[in-house]
Amino acid sequence: MPVPLNTTGKASFDDIYDRPDPRAYYERMFDLDYCIPELAKPIFQQQIREYRASARIATPTVLDIGCSYGVNAALLRLDTTIRDLAEHYAAAPDSDRVELIQRDRARLASLPSGSTDVRFLGMDAARPALDYAYEAGFLHDVVHVDLEASEPSDEQRALLASADLIVSTGCIGYVTEKTVTRAATAHPRKRPWMAHFVLRMFDFSPIAAELTALGYHTEQAPGLYEQRRFASEAEQAHVLNTLSDIGVDATGREDRGWLYANLYVSRPVPYPHAEPYHHTDTDTEDTH
Numbered sequence: 001m002p003v004p005l006n007t008t009g010k011a012s013f014d015d016i017y018d019r020p021d022p023r024a025y026y027e028r029m030f031d032l033d034y035c036i037p038e039l040a041k042p043i044f045q046q047q048i049r050e051y052r053a054s055a056r057i058a059t060p061t062v063l064d065i066g067c068s069y070g071v072n073a074a075l076l077r078l079d080t081t082i083r084d085l086a087e088h089y090a091a092a093p094d095s096d097r098v099e100l101i102q103r104d105r106a107r108l109a110s111l112p113s114g115s116t117d118v119r120f121l122g123m124d125a126a127r128p129a130l131d132y133a134y135e136a137g138f139l140h141d142v143v144h145v146d147l148e149a150s151e152p153s154d155e156q157r158a159l160l161a162s163a164d165l166i167v168s169t170g171c172i173g174y175v176t177e178k179t180v181t182r183a184a185t186a187h188p189r190k191r192p193w194m195a196h197f198v199l200r201m202f203d204f205s206p207i208a209a210e211l212t213a214l215g216y217h218t219e220q221a222p223g224l225y226e227q228r229r230f231a232s233e234a235e236q237a238h239v240l241n242t243l244s245d246i247g248v249d250a251t252g253r254e255d256r257g258w259l260y261a262n263l264y265v266s267r268p269v270p271y272p273h274a275e276p277y278h279h280t281d282t283d284t285e286d287t288h
């Protein structure tokens, strides 16, 4: 069956974002060599290290926007790969949701204590994915909300306000400056650091402009990050058209069958205990 495309011309995986457990999600993403959370992992680890040192907070809170089944939290906490998680879930085809959750909780419990020292807060519009991530223990707290459509409730705002860093992979495009601004301003004064991996077909400048108005400095890191293979020729054709329309040269990149993302890092300036982010050569590598 052809993979449906959403309104942006990207393949739509809505059917696997909303399942009671992550098996279909990891199976499909592994099939497409989805790797952006894995490439993001060392960058997020570095951001967390720098935040911890700069703010002198031992256990910072990381808010993952569009976290789905707690993918970034799972990779960071288990220090693992998408392949490993895909194999982990594929090895339990007959397990029910409760058994899968028990396996995940046992895996997390076997980690040495203090191995991550991060509080993971996940936000998503897909309730079943969030519930799984929370019950399995990947996320310490969750916010089920669509900030494109509405302001957070007081309770949601209080949770969002606890974020020290906001990260995302594969979510900008689904969410816009509305969501990022609402998350960034959940706290009346504190402005969390940010690192977003954004497909080249999506324009980050409206988000950067809103963040600048809030006192942030944003840098686009050099280099590109592979996101995944195209799901179909139709998806590739649509994305190549979009890139051409917005003046992005896809030669040797998307025209070879892969989607690519940029990394944008935003930090508030001035900040009581932080320097603005400045990229150094060791921060990022071109991944292809």
Ligand SMILES: C[S@@+](CC[C@H](N)C(=O)[O-])C[C@H]1O[C@@H](n2cnc3c(N)ncnc32)[C@H](O)[C@@H]1O
Residues within 6 Å of the ligand: 017, 036, 037, 065, 066, 067, 068, 069, 071, 072, 123, 124, 125, 126, 129, 145, 146, 147, 148, 168, 169, 170, 171, 174, 175, 179
């Ligand atoms: C491509 S998935 C990325 C999931 C995960 N970050 C990863 O990299 O594996 C996009 C996610 O964004 C979520 N999403 C879509 N629209 C959203 C919205 N308006 N607010 C919050 N999450 C949204 C989807 O439910 C889905 O979990």
